[in-house]
Amino acid sequence: AQSVSQHNHHVILSEAASLELGCNYSYGGTVNLFWYVQYPGQHLQLLLKYFSGDPLVKGIKGFEAEFIKSKFSFNLRKPSVQWSDTAEYFCAVNPYNAGNMLTFGGGTRLMVKP
Amino acid sequence: KAGVTQTPRYLIKTRGQQVTLSCSPISGHRSVSWYQQTPGQGLQFLFEYFSETQRNKGNFPGRFSGRQFSNSRSEMNVSTLELGDSALYLCASSLGQVFSYNEQFFGPGTRLTVL
Numbered sequence: 001a002q003s004v005s006q007h008n009h010h011v012i013l014s015e016a017a018s019l020e021l022g023c024n025y026s027y028g029g030t031v032n033l034f035w036y037v038q039y040p041g042q043h044l045q046l047l048l049k050y051f052s053g054d055p056l057v058k059g060i061k062g063f064e065a066e067f068i069k070s071k072f073s074f075n076l077r078k079p080s081v082q083w084s085d086t087a088e089y090f091c092a093v094n095p096y097n098a099g100n101m102l103t104f105g106g107g108t109r110l111m112v113k114p
Numbered sequence: 115k116a117g118v119t120q121t122p123r124y125l126i127k128t129r130g131q132q133v134t135l136s137c138s139p140i141s142g143h144r145s146v147s148w149y150q151q152t153p154g155q156g157l158q159f160l161f162e163y164f165s166e167t168q169r170n171k172g173n174f175p176g177r178f179s180g181r182q183f184s185n186s187r188s189e190m191n192v193s194t195l196e197l198g199d200s201a202l203y204l205c206a207s208s209l210g211q212v213f214s215y216n217e218q219f220f221g222p223g224t225r226l227t228v229l
Contacts (some may be wrong), residue, residue, distance in 0.1 A: 001173075026226070027189075043117070043191055043221065043222055043223075044204065044206075044219060044220040045220070046195040047217075049217070051215070090156075090157060092157075094215050098170060099145070099156050099162050099164070099169045099170045099215075100145055100147050100162050100169075100170070100206070100208050100210070100215060100216060100218055101147070101159050101162060101172070102147075102149075102157075102159060102218070103122050103159065104149075104158075105156070106156045106159035107156055
């Protein structure tokens with residue numbers, strides 16, 4: 001069965017600092033990859049996704065992620081975080097041809113200090 | 115366009131009871147997936163329904179079941195509740211095209227507390 005690991009459980013940054021959240025997955029086949037964000041008191045929402053093509057994908061609010069197939073990684077980055085980025089971030093994997101089933105990582109709580 | 119709605123939003127039950135949670139997908143969406151979110155286990159996939167049929171199932175005991183109606187609304191049922199079933203239950207809907215992934219839109223969740 002596939003699994004997803006997010007190595008940073010809690011991250012605290014000051015505004016304008018750069019962000020990189022790690023995500024590694026274990027699955028031998030083709031996968032679709034996602035980052036979701038859950039702001040305090042809000043629904044889980046899609047930040048960005050990778051299906052195929054350019055391994056560097058851009059999402060909403062200035063976030064981007066890079067898929068490195070050889071490392072089974074899909075790390076999330078943002079050059080300069082804002083206080084409003086305080087949220088919990090989840091990496092997720094969808095095996096190809098597995099319908100809409102998502103396997104999520106454990107999540108990373110990001111706190112941005114103003 | 116209305117989002118995914120889940121009812122009730124909060125629920126308190128006692129051990130041994132059963133519970134039914136409801137999810138109304140976005141209009142036009144035919145796939146509904148359910149997830150359990152707990153502090154210890156994180157977000158875990160329960161099952162997915164598409165056109166009234168279960169398309170995928172996660173690794174949960176048979177006490178967890180679901181169904182989907184012809185209008186795509188879905189319910190999940192948990193029988194013989196245990197303390198460990200306390201969680202936020204999330205529903206997600208999508209268009210549900212076959213053989214491809216469709217973006218899922220999540221609802222606010224139902225917070226179940228088992229005493």
